[in-house]
């Protein structure tokens with residue numbers, strides 16, 4: 001099974017690179033950002049990504065996958081045509097993706113999503129650059145639309161391949177806009193590059209993963225005059241070492257440390273307010 005996945009990924013990657021080099025500038029260069037991307041890619045191609053996800057989510061990935069697996073048995077909608085059900089699945093999925101992507105940009109969750117945004121080179125290689133915690137919850141969002149629409153295994157695989165291909169395509173540095181098609185139907189590489197922009201005017205825009213429609217509906221669409229050459233964030237913390245696992249390890253340590261500090265502060269403020277209440281009632 002992992003061989004089949006690896007085959008598809010190589011096929012999709014080759015196709016994406018072909019498009020990238022056909023339409024974009026051919027400016028491949030080695031950097032720490034690319035090495036991090038390649039670390040992720042090698043874990044995906046070898047199947048080791050599952051083990052690292054379990055390890056760095058402190059085992060949380062296991063029960064989440066188990067619960068997600070039980071959801072697939074219940075559907076509200078049954079459509080005869082496989083292609084129609086794939087289309088409905090992708091439509092519902094794009095809505096779910098829009099909101100879960102917005103969630104990763106909140107103060108609460110940015111800590112994990114910044115790993116994807118810390119890439120300083122824009123290319124299909126960064127497609128699989130995601131924090132294990134983000135990957136852990138992604139399973140839920142992939143499965144969630146199946147509560148609504150029934151999809152055969154083949155339909156689910158086709159939807160997954162289409163989704164994977166589009167995600168790689170939008171990470172090509174081609175600057176393609178695709179006119180009305182890119183404005184309403186499939187988010188263009190240029191629109192998603194704006195989402196990766198470090199510029200202040202591009203903050204919190206273009207959250208759509210496949211369908212830009214939701215950005216229009218919820219007021220986050222941007223295709224303004226300012227176009228970014230660069231991508232990245234203010235502190236590219238995940239490019240400081242040449243192998244991403246070390247970054248994830250340090251990230252987790254910081255997360256645990258910050259969580260304990262917040263809990264400790266909440267605990268101490270509760271104790272203080274209890275004391276104040278007791279003093280008032282005396």
Ligand SMILES: [Zn+2]
Pocket residue numbers: 101105113117195
């Ligand atoms: Zn994002």
Ligand SMILES: [Zn+2]
Pocket residue numbers: 116171192196
């Ligand atoms: Zn991206």
